[in-house]
Amino acid sequence: MTNIVVKIDSSSLSTPEKIEQIAKRIVEEKKLGRNVIAVVPSMELIDDMFLQQAYLLSDKPSKRELHVLDSINAQIASSLLAIAVQKNGFKAISLTGWQAGIQTVESNNNVLIDNINQKFIFERIKKGEIVIIAGSQGIDKKNDILTLGDGGPETIAVAIGAAIQAQRIEIYTNQDGIYTADPNIVKEARKLKQISYDEMLELANLGSQIIHPRAVELAKRYKMPLIVRSSTENAKGTMIKGEVDMEKNLVVRGVAYEADIIRLTVGYDSYEYSSLATIFSTLAQHNIDVDIIVQAVIDGVKPTVSFSIAKGDFAEAIKVLEKNKAALGFSFADFEVGLAKVSIVGSGMVSNPGVAARMFDRLRKENILVKMVSTSEIKVSVVVPQDEMVKAANALHDEFNLVEELVN
Amino acid sequence: MTNIVVKIDSSSLSTPEKIEQIAKRIVEEKKLGRNVIAVVPSMELIDDMFLQQAYLLSDKPSKRELHVLDSINAQIASSLLAIAVQKNGFKAISLTGWQAGIQTVESNNNVLIDNINQKFIFERIKKGEIVIIAGSQGIDKKNDILTLGDGGPETIAVAIGAAIQAQRIEIYTNQDGIYTADPNIVKEARKLKQISYDEMLELANLGSQIIHPRAVELAKRYKMPLIVRSSTENAKGTMIKGEVDMEKNLVVRGVAYEADIIRLTVGYDSYEYSSLATIFSTLAQHNIDVDIIVQAVIDGVKPTVSFSIAKGDFAEAIKVLEKNKAALGFSFADFEVGLAKVSIVGSGMVSNPGVAARMFDRLRKENILVKMVSTSEIKVSVVVPQDEMVKAANALHDEFNLVEELVN
Known part of the structure; x- marks a missing residue:
């Protein structure tokens, strides 16, 4: 069976109604006979209230505990989304980083994905369950929780896609794809059908907020095709991949x-x-x-x-x-x-x-x-x-x- | 070195100021040269907001996800308390149920403690860290999170005490001990110096809200002495143990x-x-x-x-x-x-x-x-x-x- 990984955008988790909508979207994919693994970011509904409480107690909370508190938001989001999926009559379970076998490592103040033990996810999808993973967290060798920071959910989605050999990874966003320019300031901007990893990396670094460069880099390394598409409309998005089809060999792409x-x-x-x-x-x-x-x-x-x-x-x-x-x-x-x-x-x-x-x-x-x-x-x-x-x-x-x- | 287990009461976690107070209390124990393991319940500050959100999405959320959401409150509490302890210049870390090696099992709709792998806690206390455990949760053989329900934190405190051979287990509460009757209705009620497990079991089942019978039962089985005492005052509390000293052999104890x-x-x-x-x-x-x-x-x-x-x-x-x-x-x-x-x-x-x-x-x-x-x-x-x-x-x-x- 085909495995697909879907990275949910945080605006899809901002109200119970939006959670219900995105749950239906996930169910549509499952109905097509696919194994669906969703990766969720932190939800706006809760935001950083736990971190705020930490800073009420100390102006220098330990990094370890900040990681713990930071990891909780997406854990709640994954559970709520699982419940919303169940409401549609499908089996769904939430997984924390460690339950999903995500090993992370800290290096120079950055948290990186070290390894994904795909066995944990395979065990769940074998039972027909839609797996909903709390994005942006994993555990290190000491069993301590580490959060990945900016771009964590996309990066985890790509890493999981590579680990379980997903057919594709979909990045849901509040835009329907990657444009030749920001449609808000360039009226003539058009949606791109395809873009290469390298072009996307340059665009991402240049202020396009849709997908974090670290996720694109990882996708490039594992040659995982990414599809950037709308979380609300069922329109074709933009495919990010190694070589762009040269139907119209434009020098400048964006x-x-x-x-x-x-x-x-x-x-x-x-x-x-x-x-x-x-x-x-x-x-x-x-x-x-x-x-x-x-x-x-x-x-x-x-x-x-x-x-x-x-x-x-x-x-x-x-x-x-x-x-x-x-x-x-x-x-x-x-x-x-x-x-x-x-x-x-x-x-x-x-x-x-x-x-x-x-x-x-x-x-x-x-x-x-x-x-x-x-x-x-x-x-x-x-x-x-x-x-x-x-x-x-x-x-x-x-x-x-x-x-x-x-x-x- | 002596190991002591302290079960925190939820009223000690109801405001940042109270968290600071109870952190100081824990630090006092550590200053006496003891390894301190604190077990925290859910905190009133957050209450059951996540469960409420779950019921906004579905009137029948799966039990598995309710356990996940239910487990989060104490996880936040443990992290915040760890931060408050650090503020006093001591090393402290929070542990979730699985990080603390707590294995749980579901049986007839009840979640029971199956086993505690003491290695996880020993690893941490060896480093001089004050260990703060999210009470009332563990994981089962499938790595699913299970919460213990009523009396979970006390029961986990006793189980951990038995697993690491703690010298004693202190149950912090908003009363300063076990009384011969409820002081709110019986003016002449007096604090008991000691009470036997069996007497406490009868009192607990009869509506005394201080300690859940399942924790007393477990303490009795492992012969772990429990001390019920005030979380705010440093007064001697009531010792719950096997045989009560017969200085004054009263027929009725409460x-x-x-x-x-x-x-x-x-x-x-x-x-x-x-x-x-x-x-x-x-x-x-x-x-x-x-x-x-x-x-x-x-x-x-x-x-x-x-x-x-x-x-x-x-x-x-x-x-x-x-x-x-x-x-x-x-x-x-x-x-x-x-x-x-x-x-x-x-x-x-x-x-x-x-x-x-x-x-x-x-x-x-x-x-x-x-x-x-x-x-x-x-x-x-x-x-x-x-x-x-x-x-x-x-x-x-x-x-x-x-x-x-x-x-x-």
Whole structure:
């Protein structure tokens, strides 16, 4: 029998009515004769009330107990969803991370999936039960509960899919698929039929909130096809897989954007004082995420380095720079707020060297000032004034003919 | 090192401030150099909100999922208490039932403790950690979570105490010990220094809410001494153990009462129709708890049987009797409401045949009508009008000199 893994979105768990709806959706899959394994995230109904109680008791609760409290929300969600499925006359059971055989391991403050003992899930599906797994948790070698943090449920869905050799993994979301751009700002945005893992990784990192990059990375490693689709409508979604069918070999596959970017610049009196390694390792130690980095030289000898950070990290970044000014050796620092990042993504770029130039040309024609540039094999990002973000995204969407992308 | 097991009362978990207080209490025990294992019940802070959500989704959620949802409250409580203990600078960890090695088994709709794998708890206390266990849950052979229901936390505390050979088990409660009668209705009630398992069993079954009989039974089987004491004051409590020291060999050790009793009577036209077995097995099938049973004969040949039930079972009992009238063969049924049960308990009764007579005599002197009587080796219970309950309890407390019981 076919096994399919379905990752539920948290908005489908926000009210009892929505839980009933998503239960019916799961039942539809079961009626088609498939073994269904659903992975649920934390539910908005409960949110982080237990963590709040923890912080009432201590401003420094142990990490171990925070993992315990954090794991509970999805455990409740899985049980409630199991009950809603049963209501439809089907057998369903909830499983916690350890009951589902999910082994996790902590490494550098990140919790990773170490192994999935597929025996536990197979035992349950053999009995015809719809299995509903509390996503985002597992246990370590000491039997301690660890939660995976951001992207945990998708990542567990992929790991389980790989472990039980699922035919496919469906990622339910409040959108009906992956679009060439955000339909909220680019009116002409079209749904993509397919997208490659690498393209999706670039899009995910660029602010598309649908699926966490770690899940896409894992799917890529195990060659597990992912389908991103609506949790409420029964429409075909977008398939994420290794090689995209080349019916229409578009160079650029999508446009992404990210608002609230801040550019910081530090300048040195001479090269001997400047050390990229020192400044960025200092920022990293304080968990400040640096995105684009640009190095320049003023007056022939005075080097500067500019980098972009998210608005939320700004205050901390300024504090770190001030505190470590002497050690970092820079002579001045300034910043620019009100910026945004706009990116084009597409596997076809690798063999199309003119793509970046075409992008800059179009932006120049639109009178949009490019403040910073960053490129990868399959992506070009520019930092522009935030006021111009929407205009830039629409112009690039038009420039690369994404309007014509064939939809299924 | 000495191991002690402490069962926390749910009123100690009702606010963050109370959790802090009880955490300090646990820390005091640890400071004395003991390994402390705390067992927590569900907390009032959360109550049964998850179960309520389950019933929003289905009027018949599966038992399995109800166990899952029911188990979560104490899991949260254990984690929050661990955090509060850490705040005092001590290492503490929460354990769920399965993490604590608690194996449970379901039998006739009751969940029982099958086995405790003490290795799991020993591993943790070896590291100097204060272990806080989510009481009332374990797992069965299929790795499914089962909750123990009423008295679960005390019973788990006793089972763990036996498994790790604890020096003693302390039952924290909102009273400071076991009294000769309920101090709320008998002003002269005194705290007992000691009480035997058997006496406590009779008192527990008779409506004393401090400790569940199943925990006392288990303690008796494993000869584990229990100390019932206040969760807020550091006063000596009452020791429950096998043999009570005979400093003052009182025949009666305590007076208990239970309000809201209803007497049901069914009458048969002749003996050939009457079957005690049939009527009480029918009631038992519908989970109606029958307490005192009295058989009498009217007019020489027409047998009647009266029995007492709790008010909460009344409607269901009437329904069952009506529905099965033909099968049960009785010709009439009546009932009497507004009754209460008052009992005297004491191991000394076994060798004092006149105790019941002395009890009836005193009640007659007080003009209290006795409606039903039931006796055991160490207990005599009478059913009286509820209006007379307090008077009866006080009179019996006086009659058997419980006022003079020595207190520590």
